[in-house]
Amino acid sequence: MRECGDMEDRFTAYLDGYLETAERRIVEEHLSTCPDCLHKLEELKRTRAMLADLDEIDPPPDLTEKILSRIHEEEGRKAGLFRRLFFPLHIKIPVQALATVFVVVLAVYVFRSTLHETANLERPSAPPPAVETVPHAAKGEAAPAVKKETPPEARPESVPPKPAPPPAQTLKKEAAGPPTTKPAPDVATQEAPPERAYKAAQHPGAAAEKAASPERHADDLLSYSKAPVPPGAGRVRTRGTTEMEEKGKVAESAPMPPARAAVPDVRSRVAMMSKDPGRTAIQAKTIMRSLGATRIEESTADNVSTVSGWIDASVLGELMTRLKEIAAVDEPNSSLASGPKSSFVEITVRGYGNNDGVKPVDR
Amino acid sequence: METIALIWHSMISLIAGDGTKPAAGLSHATEGRREERDEDAQYVALCQGGEPAAFEVLVRRHQKRMFNIAYRMTGNYEDAGDVVQEAFLSAYRTIKHFRGDARFSTWLYGIVVNHARNRMRQAGSRAYHEPVSIDDPPVGQDGGPAFDPPSREAPALDVLVRKEMQQKVQDCINGLEKEHREIIVLRDIQGFSYEEITGMLGIPDGTVKSRLSRARNALRESLKKVLGDL
Numbered sequence: 001m002r003e004c005g006d007m008e009d010r011f012t013a014y015l016d017g018y019l020e021t022a023e024r025r026i027v028e029e030h031l032s033t034c035p036d037c038l039h040k041l042e043e044l045k046r047t048r049a050m051l052a053d054l055d056e057i058d059p060p061p062d063l064t065e066k067i068l069s070r071i072h073e074e075e076g077r078k079a080g081l082f083r084r085l086f087f088p089l090h091i092k093i094p095v096q097a098l099a100t101v102f103v104v105v106l107a108v109y110v111f112r113s114t115l116h117e118t119a120n121l122e123r124p125s126a127p128p129p130a131v132e133t134v135p136h137a138a139k140g141e142a143a144p145a146v147k148k149e150t151p152p153e154a155r156p157e158s159v160p161p162k163p164a165p166p167p168a169q170t171l172k173k174e175a176a177g178p179p180t181t182k183p184a185p186d187v188a189t190q191e192a193p194p195e196r197a198y199k200a201a202q203h204p205g206a207a208a209e210k211a212a213s214p215e216r217h218a219d220d221l222l223s224y225s226k227a228p229v230p231p232g233a234g235r236v237r238t239r240g241t242t243e244m245e246e247k248g249k250v251a252e253s254a255p256m257p258p259a260r261a262a263v264p265d266v267r268s269r270v271a272m273m274s275k276d277p278g279r280t281a282i283q284a285k286t287i288m289r290s291l292g293a294t295r296i297e298e299s300t301a302d303n304v305s306t307v308s309g310w311i312d313a314s315v316l317g318e319l320m321t322r323l324k325e326i327a328a329v330d331e332p333n334s335s336l337a338s339g340p341k342s343s344f345v346e347i348t349v350r351g352y353g354n355n356d357g358v359k360p361v362d363r
Numbered sequence: 364m365e366t367i368a369l370i371w372h373s374m375i376s377l378i379a380g381d382g383t384k385p386a387a388g389l390s391h392a393t394e395g396r397r398e399e400r401d402e403d404a405q406y407v408a409l410c411q412g413g414e415p416a417a418f419e420v421l422v423r424r425h426q427k428r429m430f431n432i433a434y435r436m437t438g439n440y441e442d443a444g445d446v447v448q449e450a451f452l453s454a455y456r457t458i459k460h461f462r463g464d465a466r467f468s469t470w471l472y473g474i475v476v477n478h479a480r481n482r483m484r485q486a487g488s489r490a491y492h493e494p495v496s497i498d499d500p501p502v503g504q505d506g507g508p509a510f511d512p513p514s515r516e517a518p519a520l521d522v523l524v525r526k527e528m529q530q531k532v533q534d535c536i537n538g539l540e541k542e543h544r545e546i547i548v549l550r551d552i553q554g555f556s557y558e559e560i561t562g563m564l565g566i567p568d569g570t571v572k573s574r575l576s577r578a579r580n581a582l583r584e585s586l587k588k589v590l591g592d593l
Contacts, residue, residue: 012576016550018557040583043593047583050532051551059430060444067422067451074452075415 003030007037011044115278268316268337270323270347271330277349281305283326284347291315291322293345303351313343323347403467410458418455425468426451428553429475435548436479437486438537446482450475465562472555473563476545483541528590535585543578550575 007030013019014027031038060066274280278300284307288296296309311319316336323329327349337343403424409417426447433450434443454474461470536544549555549563550571557571566574587593 008580009573009576012579013572016557018572043583043587044579046593047579047586048551050528050586051536051547051582052554054435054529054532054552056427057431057434057440057443059427059447060440063426063430063444063447064423066444067426067448068419070448070452071415071418071422071455074455 004034004037007031007034008040011037011041015041015044015048268343268345269333269335270320270345271333272323272327272347272349273330273352274327274349275352277303277305277351280327280349281307281347284323284349285309287319287322287326288345288347291319305349306346307349308344308346310342311345313341316343316345319345404463407458407461407463407467410455411461418458421454421467421471422451425471428468429472432472432475432548432553433479433482435533435536435552436476436545437482438533442482442486443479446475446478450478453478466559469555469559469562472549472553473565476549476563480541480545531589532586535582535589538585539578539581542574543581546571546574547578547582551579 007027010019010023010027014024019027031041272280272284281298281300285296285298288307288309288311291311292315293309293311296307298305298307300306320329320334320336403421406417406420410421429447429450430443433446434440437443437446450471454471461467536547539547545564546560549560550557555563557568560566560571561568564571583593
């Protein structure tokens with residue numbers, strides 16, 4: 001029986017023709033002597049024959065369409081919106097190129113627009129002279145006289161010494177760079193000291209901060225020590241337009257700067273050329289400070305920087321000499337007008353793009 | 364252009380019926396298969412190169428055999444259609460990973476066997492392990508498989524007897540264990556070689572032999588119960 005069991009295991013390979021010749025002979029010898037195994041083998045043959053005789057089934061007629069439809073769906077899912085937008089190279093490359101150009105242009109624009117502002121924010125390393133106060137002439141007789149004549153409280157609001165420009169206009173003027181018609185020195189002397197005084201008065205608690213940055217606040221501290229606290233001190237002042245509005249109000253209420261009335265209207269102009277007008281303007285400002293100039297103002301726009309201030313007439317020559325050390329001075333367009341004691345100086349520094357014929361030489 | 368012409372020509376010939384292969388017997392694995400392999404490789408390469416149209420040729424060429432494998436394994440006409448769709452979709456998704464170590468058809472039929480197995484697993488034992496009864500009515504044209512039209516020369520009674528007999532055999536197949544069922548379908552109905560079955564099922568050659576032996580004996584016993592002496 002054991003022999004029959006072994007034989008049955010071989011029947012499958014025997015029927016399929018997978019037995020070696022020797023094994024095949026063994027199976028056939030056994031079959032010739034074992035009717036039971038022969039019968040089983042016959043049944044297996046018939047079973048195989050019945051299976052092989054099974055008809056082939058026709059698939060549903062729409063099976064192909066269903067399969068292809070699902071494959072197309074799969075394709076559509078793959079090609080999502082993003083892929084459809086960016087996969088074809090004839091779309092992808094121009095879109096990427098345009099995006100690159102856009103980014104570059106934007107970067108250049110932002111860089112150029114912030115360049116001058118950044119330069120203006122820079123401060124000279126040397127601290128400002130401690131003597132930056134009112135002009136020399138103002139220390140004399142004129143200041144008390146003016147103060148006595150027009151105390152801030154008594155002066156009617158409707159008649160300010162110089163009407164402050166509307167806030168927007170003031171902002172525009174500052175942002176637009178050097179004005180085509182330079183305001184008279186009077187204007188600067190009227191507005192600047194009261195504003196500094198007002199700022200200092202508004203932030204008396206910030207003394208420690210100002211002490212930590214003396215360069216930035218030296219003018220304010222000095223002016224504050226001399227200017228009365230304007231009405232409305234303690235209010236929170238906002239930036240921008242509000243500052244300009246309050247600037248005008250302070251100009252109305254603050255005492256007149258003492259020097260201006262006695263100073264003759266003398267004006268010196270220095271035209272300079274530089275690769276970097278902003279930087280040169282800062283250097284010029286530093287020089288003016290070191291020579292005792294007061295009420296120094298600086299503005300920059302369109303690659304032209306302007307520095308103005310009041311300076312002792314006796315140091316005008318030295319000022320010119322030191323200015324020539326930092327950049328080229330356009331002497332034909334420069335004029336030094338020396339007053340009796342102090343002189344208003346306006347230094348205009350142009351970039352090479354605004355060259356008027358002078359060979360720019362930076363030193 | 365050559366590619367498009369090739370695909371077009373193949374599709375025309377398939378639609379016309381040239382590519383339809385008969386149900387495989389052992390004698391089928393000869394020259395025709397070698398040609399089929401070569402042509403499959405060509406279209407597979409096109410698919411892998413980004414020509415989805417070439418896949419349509421492969422679908423038309425293999426869908427009938429895949430459907431028969433699925434039907435004989437699941438024993439259900441509708442399930443077989445779903446299984447074939449899923450199998451082709453899987454093949455389409457993964458055809459880029461087909462390396463050509465085996466024949467494409469072997470790879471493809473292995474996929475349909477896997478999907479048929481999954482379908483049987485989902486269905487559980489509800490239908491597939493029901494005892495076979497000779498009283499079960501044969502499945503009609505509407506709800507059951509559509510058999511090939513019989514020859515007009517054959518008497519109507521013979522056709523009915525043949526259909527009934529085939530349904531009983533199918534019922535016996537359905538009553539087998541899943542492993543036995545799939546190996547019977549692949550070897551005795553579709554006529555794949557042991558080597559091909561080894562590739563499709565991922566089992567060793569010895570296992571194919573022993574499993575096939577047990578499956579045939581089980582089916583023999585089942586048929587004897589249904590039909591009497593064989």
